Amino acid sequence: MEESINLYELTFSEKDRYVIITNAYPHEDQLYRNGFIHRRVKAYLDEGLKVDVFVLHPAYKKAEKYTYEDVPVYRGTEQHLRIFLNHKIHKKALIHFVNPKMVQAIKETNSDLPIITWIHGFETEAWHRRWFNFLESPESLRKILEMSDDYYVSQLSFMNWFYQTTELDTTFVHISKWFKEHIAECDARAESKNSIIIPNVIDDNLFTFIEKPAEMRTKVLSIRPYASRKYANDLSVKAVLELSKRPYFDKLEFAFYGDGKLFDQTVEPIRDFENVTIHKGFLSQEKIAALHKKYGIFLCPTRLDSQGVSMCEAMSSGLVPISTDITAIPEFVKHDVSGLLTKPESPTDIADAIERLYYNSDVFLRVSKQASQSIREKCAVDVVIKRELEIIKG
Template sequence: MLGPSLEEKGGMGSVESLILDSSPVELQIQHLTTWDGEPSRQSSLHRLKVFTWALIIFLGKLLQRQVDVIHIHFSERGSALRMSILTLIAMAFRKPVITHAHGCEFHTFHDELPQGMKQVLNWILQRCTYLIALSESWKDFYINNCDLTAEQVVVLPNPVEIPENVPERSNSHKKINIVFLGRIGKRKGVFDLLEAYAKVAPEQRKKSELILAGIGQVEQANHLAERLYLKEHVAFAGWVDSAKRSELLSQADVFLLPSYNEGLPMALLEAMSWGLPVITTPVGGIPEVITHNETGLLVNPGDVQQLAEALQSLIENESLRLELGSAARQRVAPLDVKIYSRSLSELYFSSLGTNQTRNFEPTLTGAVTNSRCQ
């Protein structure tokens, strides 16, 4: 398995860690880090060294015939370039390759490529035994825009660990904790979120607290909270590890993710697994797990007024919070990492000797609906 560091502060690292932690005994998976850490904090030379070292180990394993299947996690831009290089090497050794597409902005990146580079990238993806897409809408994209076959693209929504028990959230006696988990910035809708929270009625803000957990444009978000007179109602938790994330979600009452682009966000699935009502946007694979007014509330990206109204409704209405949260937890039950692990294991074994005929049917079939991106 090749991809970002397991310590990467994002969804890919979380998915990789879940796969490795839940791997069945019949599989021996070795992870190689091809990208390590925040691009803004590391030089190009450092990133090149990390990738070169992964290449050396990868080639050594191939030459020693210690590899049966290659699983490559990728997103867009530099990640797509690294995936392409690794896939070409695997092709030279005639090994089955499973590419795992996570990029929430891959469609934009793909559209902006020069025609020649786009054709090369498509050709490389077409050589893969399977491509894992996070949703039906992303499967459609890779079939229609990269000319992959329907049998080649397998939908495996991101897995999630389902907590055995969730707390009782009937809490009219205390403040409503509203939690955001993700990269602080425009793409995740954080600035819209602050603007919307400022529009919530003052008496509702007094009954609630907004907790923003993540790295990114924290300083800009902090300044905006000050300008909107929200400082006493907003807390910045910084980056949180898995234990702290679980603690935050267990103590939360509402989860927010008003993104402009997504694949199928791990933070959203984790929040749903904790029985939280969510307010989010119908982008990427989100409409395939969130049905408006059933398993969460959907608002249009960038619609601050709509977001404010959704926020106010959940702060005011405890029964709605509890109803949506319970439905959300039931909705992600099929995405339990134990089920996911079996599906992925089946995919690995299917890729051995099935380069010509692809008829894999994942255990997770039916775990998502046929809704499309909006």
């Protein structure tokens, strides 16, 4: 439970602390807010790092503190962040989803504080990268065009400065080479100095590999958000409709899990199929890992991804991912080696990939093992956290 606090009166019994500044963090009432950051923090704590989290958001008018799974979390406005940083007990600031207010607070209170900034996605993208989200109505298109003259221009102007400035000691962490070169630096029109590529961590201790029997090639799982068209859930649904025309369709089993404003309308066309189950709602990481044990194929087409974390988690569990040969996905899935990649905007290609696995159990078994092995080599806790700690402590 959160409590209102007086930041001026805060006392810290230990020095050598690190502060993580972000725009959202899990809470008992909001379990899915940047959960991937929390997984990092837990791993840092396991390695002996002392970490505080500060959530900067205008919705928190009062300074508050709560504890989530042993992690101390503070939240408030930009002014509260300034007061917090003025204690000057942190060795470095670790930023996720950076915005000008976070950096301004550091400049005004402790400009010598080294900064490590993770670049994830929308904070460094031009508006047109997500064109597919604005086709629902003239109103949504009008709104984003208005924002393109204000929010996106100012944010990208800030990123242009931030990537290049010598006023601050900053290291940038990009989660994929494709995203760094083709989106982050391209849209900001600047090269990010002092940068490194480290993917998001996958909890391979939770998403464990158990060898799949050949029969699981008929069991297809989709666990996706439905808040944006970037996840291409409509293509998954159309692939099921395409497969329904093929003679072996009733031998397949599909499960769709997720939630968001697009959920009901997206899955409506496949609700009446007896071999399709639909589950509206979000799942804990533990429940997702348990579901992975019951299925063999993970359906995850996309229109824009800087990594595809849920896909990587499924790969760690040994599911064969069927995704799209687009954006950063090929950095994490090699076609016909650790997964199957399909053409963009092609439900038929997705259906053909499922058909290939149905008729070729040897391909399914081979790719299942290689998917788990390859993603662990890239994204396992030991691999990623070791690299992150090297730059955090360095």
